Amino acid sequence: MKLGTCLYNDQTYVCIAEGDGVLIPALEPGFDQPAWRDMLTLIDSGTDLTVVQAAATDAMRVDAANITLLAPIPRPRKNVMCLGLNYLEHAEETANQIGRTGKAPQYPIVFTKCPTSVTGHETEIPFDPDTCSQLDWEAELGLVLGKGGKKISRDQALSHVFGYTVINDLSARDIQLNHKQYFLGKSLDGGCPMGPWIVTADEIADPQNLDISCRVNGVTKQASNTCNMIFDVSTIIEWLSRGMTLEAGDVIATGTPSGVGFVREPPEFLLPGDVVECEVKSVGVLRNKIV
Structure with missing residues (x-):
């Protein structure tokens, strides 16, 4: 459904x-x-x-x-929890950009986006060059919990999922790099498009076998599959719940594959007039225009 x-x-x-x-x-x-x-x-x-x-x-x-x-949940109760560098090729391209050797993180990298950043399908995303001039795309599989808990085992984790959605983890790279942390650069107004729908968990047989892609003005920028996650959905839930009680309605973005703009040669960023489409197979296509 x-x-x-x-x-x-x-x-x-x-x-x-x-x-x-x-x-x-x-x-x-x-x-x-x-x-x-x-x-x-x-x-x-x-x-x-x-x-x-x-x-x-x-x-x-x-x-x-x-x-x-x-957005399916227009105002989450809490920050959206996000996984960083959760696809190896994205970890490698990011490391190469800053002169390091890319390798899979040993532990999940977690950051958050504030609830006020959430916006919906076909909603226009405001572009403010005085605040951010390096706005980047990141297609992600999002999950919504239907049941909370603490110390949730990996074997039981999927039973806590209410459904799946598509998230564009829009990132202000100049803010992110200048401030040496993720939160400000990830929490711009309109910086967390989500939707169009929540597809209930019973409709997704295997969340680790879904094609994921991003297109900008019809040109494919990202193309991968959720099987390439370093930490899969069950492991993410297990790790997050180790010391923190998760709650029904919590939203988790599971990371983006390679192909983001700031690592390209030359770098590419979103500008007014650009249309971004993030797609996860069997979940939906999330479309937004930069204005």
Whole structure:
């Protein structure tokens, strides 16, 4: 099932992708509950999602042209947790750029993006040259937890996943390099496009066998597969939960493959007018324009 958050008649709803349109369960009086108004509330509730599809009515059906998709979780409760250098070729290209020998990190490299950076599919990304002149793309598989916990074992980790989404970990390279850390350069307004949907975990048989790519103005810049992650989804959850309690609704970005802009010769960065498409097979295509 593909779940999203949308604006319809100036109100926010959880919606379900259906053909050329969506189902908005809350439009049917029997389903007008808080869980179908807010994605985090839906995740917390443990609602049986199959019930609403089986009971779908015409009152729920809305043409896609009449809604505006937001990020599936428009405002996460906490920072989005992100994996750095989680594909070997990306670790190597980054190390080469700064004159080091690239090798796989021994432990996961984790940073975060603030909740205010999250934005949705087809949302315009503001470009402010006074703040950042080196805006870079990073296509990533994102995951949303449906069940929290601490010291989650690798064997049980996938049972904690509610679903998967696409994230563009937009990065202000000049800020990132100048400040010697990731947070400021990763947290620009609009710097975390997410969506268009959350695809529920039951639809993804193996999160480690998904093609992942990024296109800028139709030109492929990144092309890989999640099988090339250094730390796979289960291992990421295991590591993050070792000393920190994870919670339902937490969002994790699992790292980007090689092909980012700042390592290219010459370097390439996003400019106003550019259209960026990040795609994860079976999850979706996330598209944004720089303005």
